[in-house]
Each structure stands twice: as C-alpha cells, then as structure tokens.
Amino acid sequence: DIQMTQSPSTLSASVGDRVTITCRASQSISSWLAWYQQKPGKAPKLLIYKASSLESGVPSRFSGSGSGTEFTLTISSLQPDDFATYYCQQYNIYSVSFGQGTKLEIK
C-alpha cells in the first residue's frame, strides 16, 4: 500500500499570507495526486487533480506542483474562506489513500 504523509499537521497563518502544504508518497505515484479542502460537517471539495490541474471553479490562488513522491499545495494569498483542513490523495493504483490532513488555522 502507498502511504501519504502530509506536513505540517497544523498551520497557523493570517489573511494575505502565502502558505504551502507538503505531501510525500511512500513510492512514486507519477502525477496521480489530488488535493481537497474540507470544512466541518461538510464533504471534501476537490481543488487540484493530476498534481497541478485546477478544478473548475476553484480560485486561482490555489496551485499544486510536484511529481514522483513529493508534492505541494500553495495558497498564494489566504482569504478568510480558506481556513479549513486540507488532504492529499493518491490515485496511482486501485487502493487509493489519503494523507492525514493539514488544519489551516487563523493566527
């Protein structure tokens, strides 16, 4: 099974900050990586797929990069609506797996 490790687990930041979340895979997954945003009591929302493709309707301040085993999600200028939990997910093989999540908190 492929293990996904996110860092940090918690991130404190202010509106307007640029933030980066990292996701590492235990083996190469090419670019088969997605990022999701989840708010309490809601289903996850797809932000990025294939490592760097922005989902339709997602603001351009969100961007993804990486390939192989190391990936990043960057938010260029934090907005109040962005404070949430973020998950990466690999879909290289049938048994997909998620990172443990990164909670983005207001500083």
Next chain:
Amino acid sequence: EVQLVESGGGLVQPGGSLRLSCAASGFTFSSYAMSWVRQAPGKGLEWVSVISGSGGSPFYADSVKGRFTFSRDNYRNTLYLQMNSLRAEDTAVYFCAKASSYDTGYFQYWGQGTLVTVSS
C-alpha cells in the same frame, strides 16, 4: 447535475450488520468507478473501497477486508455497502464518491455522508 445521496446509517451493536446505499444521478453511472470513504469523528479521511464501472472485483482497505462487501446496481444507479461484524472503530461518517474514471481516480463529487455508530 451530479447528485449522490447516501442512506442506511444508524446505531448498531458491535458484531452487528448494516447496509448502506448511495443513489446516484446526473451522469452515466456505469462509466465510472465509485468509492466509499469514511471519516471517524474528529479524524481524517480513510478510503474504504472502490468498485469499477462494471461492478467487477472491488478493492478494499485492509481494515474492512473480509467484513465489508461493495456492490453496485447499474440499472438502479445505486451502490451498496454491506457491513458485517461491525466494530467500534467502524464508527464514522461514510461518504460515497464518484471517481474520475472507469476504474479509479480522484473524487470530483461526493455525497453528504451517512453516520454509522457502532456501540452497545
């Protein structure tokens, strides 16, 4: 508009069984793999199972293998998750999700989730 609506959650005793359903609409159901993803209270997302568009050979997380059975009815556009030998650690909100391709992928659409509580 894609819609996924889960049902069947509730309170069940340890060792008991429950069957979840997910009704899908707004897309060509048989063309896409579907998955169940769960989230224990206050915890992260855990993938449970995936089934291809045809319904053949589901894959399962080790944590549920041998206890859960994932099936689909492509005539009724409905998914089923039969959960047997339930344990306290199976307590979670269960989401069904539409994969991006026929056999696997990322999840563009999710249901609202149904809560399963395993407790005596």
